[in-house]
Amino acid sequence: MRVSEGSPLYGRDPLLRSLVPRLTGLAFDERSRTAREHQGDLPVVLVTGYHGIGRSAVLAELAACYRDRLPLAHVRVVATETAAFPSAPADGGPPTASTPVEILAELVCGLAPSLRRRFPVLVPGLFAVSGWHHGNAEQRDAACLRFARLLLACRLTGGDENTLRHAWATAVEGRLEAVGPNDAIGAESEPSDASDPSDASDPWDASDPSGRDAVTAAVVAEYAERYPAAAAQEWYRRRFPRGAEGQDPLVLLGQWFQQGGDYRHAAEQSLMAAFLHDVAASYGKLQRWNREPWPLILLDDTHHPPGQNFLDLLLEHRAMPERPDREELVVVATRLGGPPEDASAAVHRNLPDLVKSSGWERKGLSPSAGLLTVPLTPLSRDDILPLLVPDRPARPLHPYLASAVHSLTGGHPAVTTVLCAAVLDATAKGTSVGPRDLLHLHVEDGRPVTEALLEQLLPDRRQRDRLTLLSLARDSTAAEALADHLRLQGPDQLPANSATDYLEEQQWQRLTPPDEPLVTDPLLRTLLVHEARRTSRAADDGRDWQDIHRFLRMHHAQRGESGEADALRHTLAAGNAEAVVAMLAEEFQSEQDEQAAGHWLLCLQYAATAPTPPAGEWTDDRVQVALGAHDGRYAGLHEIERCVNRLLHALWHVSEPHAEPDPDMCKAVGDELAYLSPRHPSWHAVLGQAARSWPAAARKKRPFPITGQ
Known part of the structure; x- marks a missing residue:
């Protein structure tokens, strides 16, 4: 029996213990086989949901359960372009990737050690598209670090990453020094060692595309000299038009990639095809007959453009009527928010639907027909009860505490988990916790629970601080008036509009009409309002609780009868119940x-x-x-x-x-x-x-x- 690492994920069993085992052929938490639901054609499982719903936690649970049981790669997609190609984070989390090429490279690093065939077609292609602008040391070092990690993962060499990175940088730079920028690029022959003394003043122009093409040619030549590349060259040659005959297909692949636009898309299609070809070739008749489990790849946060691009390439390839390689790669990806808007042919299933069958069947030739989307739903009250069981006997908890947590959080998994842990921690210290005390608790490190939760749910501190104040406003119009009153400066637009854009970007809400609350999510609004209440006592610049509600009361009172209810509400929020009673x-x-x-x-x-x-x-x-x-x-x-x-x-x-x-x-x-x-x-x-x-x-x-x- 194998028990997965970390705390259990409540309410996710249909995905973890039913669907994924049927796709992989391996039971979730025990070393046994299970019947596979799909063979020959598998859906890409796209797990969707908002911040804190547990998308990343599901992938982490799958990684912990299936690691060492089948070839597995776990990658988190990030939005920002990074110059350096990172290795696995120090905290043990999945490595990050910010381009489709980086995603493929990380998949190779994760899968290659467990596969019989270590990507002989894809790896040369990844080398070919990983050139740099001549003279850019940062780009060069990032690319050469990628080379080192790929070679080590595929056991093509020994040593350590830094030594290999330096060796490749030196070797490629040496080839570039031996040839001039105007030498022929792309011929299938070794570059000449002759150099023109008149070019000793560094004739390379970093802005000239030929400089990067020369780097590509040097990288390909260095790879072909060290490792067999003829089979890969022949494979890529078949993907280029007849007019490309006589050119090294690997160099041409790199040139198309660097050219961008439609050329880059064609190059990325070739890389995806090479990836799936190498995976399929790792499973011969014997492996298929023995039902060896196919690789499992876990892609987190594919709502970022690189992740969406990667999935599009994969789905496009699998939608080909006569795709050459029938790999059965199991792909589980996550996406912030809902399914892609252009995935009209995708099959949508809720968690309970997955217990017996996925219900997926490819219908039509649209790439999105290969997609099975599964929204993660909030926890139920019954899911919350186990989170309120202390490790050791303690004083009895309030009988309706689980209901209170569910009412407050709406079943939001991340917030629920933090609150329940805070309840148990306070109870263990002898503090009695009732439903009205939940927002006044502290997390383990001593910080107020609302502060810790908002840092997790709204990562941008500037926008978080801004929203804490503006959440007290009735609607977007009042929020803009309050922002102007408090002199909250926006970088390039009105502060309330900037905050709204941020909430939309983080998938907390859609476009907010002027007469609707600035923060429409009830949980987020409750946390923000409490944080404003908690921090307002320290304010001495007109941003304290009383001043804000006094301003908002006056703002709504000016609207006459239509603003009367709001004016009364802000009067009561300021603690002046007598005035509200008198008016009513x-x-x-x-x-x-x-x-x-x-x-x-x-x-x-x-x-x-x-x-x-x-x-x-x-x-x-x-x-x-x-x-x-x-x-x-x-x-x-x-x-x-x-x-x-x-x-x-x-x-x-x-x-x-x-x-x-x-x-x-x-x-x-x-x-x-x-x-x-x-x-x-x-x-x-x-x-x-x-x-x-x-x-x-x-x-x-x-x-x-x-x-x-």
Whole structure:
């Protein structure tokens, strides 16, 4: 029995223990074979989802389980072009790649040690397209480091990376010094050792394409001198048109790649074909008859252009009606967000659908027909319960803590895992944790939990700090006004627009209309608002909690009746419940229009969604006020005002999204509305209906229905 490394991934078994074993032919966590679902033609499995849903964790679990059991390569795609070609990260994570060529090179480094045939066609092609501009030492060293890693992985040489890198740089530079830039490039012969003394002043022009072509020719010549290349040259020659006869196909491959555009795409198609050809050639009749498992490649973050390009090349090749090599490479990739917009022929399956069968069958010749997309879904409450089991006996946890975590996070795996760990850590230290304490916890290193989570979910610190403040605004228009008030400077556009673009780029939301919240994701908005509350006490530049809500109240008050609900909400967020009660009570007693009842209830319930003020500026006595324990404080008020005061505080308490509703508070909402109903000459029917429906809505955490709205 083999147990995978790391913590278990709840809710992902249909993918981990059903689909992938049927594709690889190997059971997930035990050394046994299983029946393969597809043979001869396999889908590319594309796992989709938003930040923190567990895409990378799924690949890490697969890598831990299948490593040493079959040929495996695990690569993370990054967006930025890097000059140096990195080796595996020091933290043990997957190596990164920022171009399709780097992805192929990393796949070779991961798969070659376990394959019978070590990429005799692809490796010379990777050498040919890895030239550099003559005189650019950084590009040269990066390319030669790639050469060294490829040669070591394929066991074509011994030694260490740095020694080989230096040797290749020296050898290629030596060939370049021995020939001039105007010598013939691409002929299938050794370059001449003769050199023109008149060119001793370095005749190379780095901006001239011939300089890079000469490097390509020198690299290919050096490779052909050291290792057999005739078979690879013959293979690539068949992929070029007749007009290319007489030229070294490897040099021509490099030239096409460096030329860019359609030429580069054709060169990349050849490299992909070479990769799949070498994989297929590693499995002869004996290996296929013995059902040796095919390689498994794991590609993380393929929403970046290099990853999308790589998958497009793979899918294009597999869509060929008569593709020459019937490899059965198992590919599992991840993508931030949803499936590609142009993948109209892809097959989409949810996790539960994968238990018995993938349901995939290639239909048509479209490349995307080879795609099987699987969205990762949030965790259920039952998935969360095991995360709240302590390692050692401790004091009992709150009975509704799992429900509270699920209500707060929506089942977001990364946030759920961090919160549950923080709960167990606090409990082990003797602290009692209730549903309303979740956002006040600390992670293991002592940082506030919201700070740690937001760093993970919003990596850009500048945008994270900006969004922390702007999340307090009702909509994008208010956010822009607040940004202008706080003098938040944007690099090249309005701050709120910049923040919105960042959220769209990070796949948190689509384009936000001006009348919608700047941050539409409820979990992200909750974390940002709490972080604003936590950090505002240290602000002394007009960015503290009170100043921000005072500005936003004035902003909405200027809109008249359409901004009344928002103005009341920001007034309550600042802790001024008395002003909100006075305004609601005044309208209740003065407004006679029957149609105004719906507007009054809307203002009441929306105001009650206000975030609570910072603890140091406000004491939470909502329960006591709602139950009438503090009525003595308000002896001078009219009974209608005292009733509205109790109703507002009860609604404020039950409206917190992640807290289990208090039964007494739910009952209080109905009681106070029932008291008000007969005391208004024209609103009694609407208020009476609310008195019956709102307590049930509060208990079930559903929207409060308003008759006529």
